[in-house]
Amino acid sequence: MSTLRPVRGAHDLFPEQMREHRYVSDAARGVAALYGFDEMATPIFEYSNVFKRTLGDTSDIVTKEMYTFTDKGGDEITLRPENTAGVARSFISEGLAQSTPLKFFYSGPMFRYERPQKGRLRQFHQIGVELVGVPAVQADLEVIACGARILDELGVLDKTVLELNTLGDTDSRSEYRDALVDYLQGHLGSLSAESRDRLERNPLRILDSKDEGDRAVITAAPLFTDYLNEDSQTFFAELRAGLENLGIAYELNPRLVRGLDYYCHTAFEFTTTALGAQGAVIAGGRYDGLISMMGGAQTPGVGWAGGIERLSMLCGGALPTPRPVVIVPVGATTRDRALQLAETLRRAGFRIDLSYSGNMSKRMKRANKLGACAAILLGEDELLRDEATIRHMDSGEQEAAPLASLPEVLARYK
């Protein structure tokens, strides 16, 4: 075993896995386009404060998971841990406020310093959509429907559950937050150390604690639904009615929380039990406070991100390997003609590979290993007649054909 290895949690993607990734991202890109989300890309790194300001100083991602370094100019740079912050930065710095509503699709690598597991890597890949500038619930519905449609296209929708919650608007949330903190202050002694720690920074997260002492306290805690104001209730009711109207099944999960202040109203996750501890395959929500928090004009937004590796695992079965036509030159004088023929057929749209060396037997073995659908045997005597022998690899049948007719003959094997 070599001491030379990839960085922990980072993996090479060989053609087979690359095909699986492409299968997921191509399907997603295609479906997203039908919803009007066109692909864009932000840089893989940003100034660190792009993420610090948007993700909040208290989130796990910022406090312990960012790949941050100082570049040669002395600037603090961070490899993006997610894409929404970059889109928001781009919205502000490129003056996109003039062009709302904006609908973007993206696909690419993200980086988080986490402990790797199956379905959880340090360099991983996400697809996602963002819809910026529409405050109405139709935006949420379109975004969620697009996610569901992609899962359906990939054939995994029935392996997932759409979990849904509302975080209410800013007023509702801050009122509830105050009430919750008041209540929890009164039970400080019964709370776990971690929850006491969270009380200041991220009290809503305590609701999700699995600690037994915490759970006892939480049972009697004030209910968020009692603090939802009328606007928030209406928004959520419309969202639910809209999903039902579209025939999109969902389950309410009141414990689905987002700890950061700029999240509001809609929070959702498509989750699965098929991937062990890594349940979320697509997760998103509404972030009306994000762009203003970064210094832009108050602009609503809603979006989601999905993990390509997780989606790919969920898809399961291996994708079919492409089958080339392999040219087998026989005899020293046929090599140049073989290369010419390869070029001609490639121009005609065929996937052509060559057997490079060895005797006939070796070359046929190579054709077989490449999974060829057909082999073109190019011998000296055939070439004198401008012909080649085509062998159908599955049946073993052979026929002679003029070189000029090869595209038509091969078309039958496609």
Place this chain on the structure above:
RNA sequence: GUGGCUGUAGCUCAGUCGGUUAGAGCGCUAGAUUGUGGAUCUAGAGGUCGGGGGUUCAAUUCCCCUCAGCCACCCCA
């Protein structure tokens, strides 16, 4: 970041109650078959037994540390 399990050939794994040259299947290379693949047979290459340290006359085997993988917690994609 915490806890548990695991680490022997490219892959999947046996094995060594501490003792000479560490095994199998698959895969790979070559030949049987110098103009014909998949099957079969034969031969061959390939391992500092994850890495470092300790105990011992002797460590792949026992102990410690470390690294990596998997699982759970956590978090999420």
